[in-house]
Amino acid sequence: MASCLLAMIYLAFISLGLPDSLLGSAWPSMYPNLGAGVSWAGIVSMIIAAGTIVSSLASDRLTRTLGTGRVTAFSVLMTAAALLGFSFSSSFWMLCLCAIPYGLGAGSVDAALNNFVALHYPARHMSWLHCMWGIGASVGPMIMGWAITGGLRWNGGYQIIAVIQIILTALLFLTLPLWKMAPAPILDTASDTAKAAVTEANNSTTGATADKSGNNAVSAAADASGNHPAAERLTFFQILRRRGIKEVLICFFCYSAMEGAAGMWAASYCTIERGITAEQAAQWASLFYLGITAGRFICGFITLKFNDRNMIRIGQVTAAIGLICVILPLGNAVLLAGLILIGCGCAPIYPSIIHETPANFGRELSQAVIGIQMAAAYTGTCLIPPLFGMIAEHASFALYPYFLGIILLLMILMSEKLHLTLQRARRHRRS
DSSP states (O other): OHHHHHHHHHHHHHHHHHHHTHHHHHHHHHHHHHTOOGGGHHHHHHHHHHHHHHHHHTHHHHHHHHOHHHHHHHHHHHHHHHHHHHHTOOSHHHHHHHHHHHHHHHHHHHHHHHHHHHHHSOHHHHHHHHHHHHHHHHHHHHHHHHHHHTTOHHHHHHHHHHHHHHHHHHHHHHTGGGGGGOOOOOOOHHHHHHHHHHHHHHHHHHOOOBOTTSOBOHHHHOOTTSOOOOOSSOOHHHHHTSTTHHHHHHHHHHHHHHHHHHHHHHHHIIIIITOOOHHHHHHHHHHHHHHHHHHHHHHHHHTTTSOHHHHHHHHHHHHHHHHHHHHSOSOHHHHHHHHHHHHHHHHHHHHHHHHTHHHHHOTTTHHHHHHHHHHHHHHHHHHHHHHHHHHHHHSOGGGHHHHHHHHHHHHHHHHHHHHHHHHHHHHHHHO
16 A cells, blocks of 8 residues: 555656646747737746746645545645646737636645655655656657647647646545555654764753653654754744754855756757747757756666765766757757756756755755745746847847856855855754
């Protein structure tokens, strides 16, 4: 039964990925029919991201109230309804209206599932879970490209994805009892050791802290970042004041900004700047997500040898190499390789940062912290892709790889600062 639950979690992440890349791949065909400008895709993206920010911040409360299983099922249902609305949209304002439930449905399930896997499964499952998202994100543009070239137009592509989402929704509701059979929470040995050190230091100075039944609860409340033991629920601003939170939020912002802008404008860059047809560009855009998918599958095995921090560094270096390939004027083959390498570089970063959240900030706070991290990620998705759309429309799409490079550099700086801050805090606690 535990394996069946894991399979349903994987299916849920496929459902998350299916619609995520549709707008970017379909937009070259959509905007003339809707009477919209080429940069208006950013407006729809902003609305979706705003909804996900709201639902991500509410994920802790929703998950505590409904449970991860129900949050997942209802969220996928909302997404399916939104996609049907997309398929019947005949004007830009209708597209914007349908983007609201789509965003609200995506945020809570993302945060809830990520926290559930971070707590209950080892790092390889986090990589493979996000590989499932990549499968959905890769298949989505393929279906859309097939629908456009096959005469079904972009509307038909959205309808096909909506039907798939409805089927997945039915499966999620039918398998709700499986969530009661979840495996016990686990953490890796290194994080347990760090947490034990924090607990020992706190106990030696302030004494044991007892819960309502009189049992010691310090180890459950303390985190590995050197902060004092926390209550079960902290406010948003209390969480922001914890060590390392600001750095990890900037990392999430930058990662999602880079991934969102890369995926959103890959097809438009290939069409407008490199002279590739809209139909071919829609299929090429899927290669970016294919790189993410293949990379995360492979990273599931690599995590057996490397920790989360080194997985993040490997991804950042690979993405930088991909950007160099896109910049170099060496033909379409190198451009294709660059798009794939950027996707491969993105592969380990997001799941590795999420998986180390309980180790960095404590099990008791992990759901709330991951919810805020998701909000930061979606803020990057909300603001940066449309920002680049405006820049490209008024300047040039040739700025595409350079724009992504600046975001990647900031992410690297914040990632290194995050781990340095946490290392110093742990050493201070042990001394």
